[in-house]
Amino acid sequence: MAEAKEPNPEFTRKVIEAGGKTVNLCFQCGTCTGSCPSGRQTAFRVRKVVRRAQLGFEDDVLPSDDLWLCTTCFTCYERCPRGVEIVDIIMALRNMAVRKGYMAEQHRNVAKLISESGHLVSLRDQDKQLRKKLGLQETPPTVFSHREALEQMKKIAAACGFDKLVASGGK
């Protein structure tokens, strides 16, 4: 006979505190999985992610690649008959996963871009030329045009510990 895992309510409590306050309302009907566009293409089952969060199976849920297959489309969130705020649960779990060092290199690179420039997309010479041709300000009037704005962004990152998170990848 297979041994059943012990639930860990302490982890569930952390999920609730991190924003997944509706996690215990789930009764595992699977409407979420049936609605999930990502689950159509992969083995990702959002119902299972919620169940693992409910039971506090930290070691199953935090390192899992499944956690990162949600596009945050909110279809499950809209259709859930129990009002479980599923995207908020996934966000809480992802924030915890990142702090444990489970941050993909590709995601770290995206996070580095915002840390260094204030934007998630780079400004290349060809972009400036095209903007000029369209009659737009060559450099957008955003952080790219304001040095003090970039300083402010860096200070916000430091105040939240986001700079260290990006530098270390949570490790």
Added chain:
Amino acid sequence: MSKYAFFLGCIMPLRYPGIESSTREVFKELGVELVDMQGASCCPAPGVMRSFDQTYWMAVAARNLAIAEKMGMDVLTICNGCFDTLFEVAHKLNHDPELRKRINKILRDSAGMEYNGTVKVRHFVELLYRDVGLDAIKSKVKGGKNLRAAVHYGCHFLKPSNIKKIDDAERPHVFDDIVEAAGMTSVNYKDKGMCCGAGGGVRARTPDVALKMTKENLTNMTAAGVDVIVDCCPFCHLQYDVGQAQLKEFKIPVLHLSQLLGLAFGLDRDKLGLEVHQVKVNL
């Protein structure tokens, strides 16, 4: 004339600046003034950035909201991602004084700024429908072709609907109505309303999975026989445009609603920036 703080975000000004010039021209035509938000940053993106650290996500969004608040204007965005972040964070901060206090402490110490909870965040499709109105749009249409359009709402324009309260998330009509007011036919297709595949950090981390979702949508659109995909989000726009170049088996031109309205209004085609699209726009 109504005035809005125009939030640019990242993908529009840097990868599809034609969407920016189209938006500026179309709103000028409709009598809405767009004012630049000096020093604004990434919103930051609601899928990928919120996944890493929600406090940082809220603090950066609050800085953007504080810029608009100082201008004394509500924010206008043309991107579902920017809309979701700025709307959700404004919603949280406008209704939760304790949270606002915590985020403002970061904002004051880091940027000498403060957000007092007074800004409304508007999505341009919703503004066009509710404030500008279909009749005003119709009155600006100058001939043009009647195209069969696959309208793609994307996810974060209407959802989560319990706080956005714009339209029915399952059976919406506002975006279709605008496309029809512009003289096009909005065509129904299988699983209309499904995600483009790019969001939530999926495109960055597992682009193959994102592309499978995109392919399913493109297959459904093709089966319905459409001339054009119309989106209201530069990230969906990029996913459909670049995605088709990667998949190679589809050739449906992709237009952001601002570009479609630019065409319908007979605006200078050189201002629409269509030449950077991967899928050639011969419309």
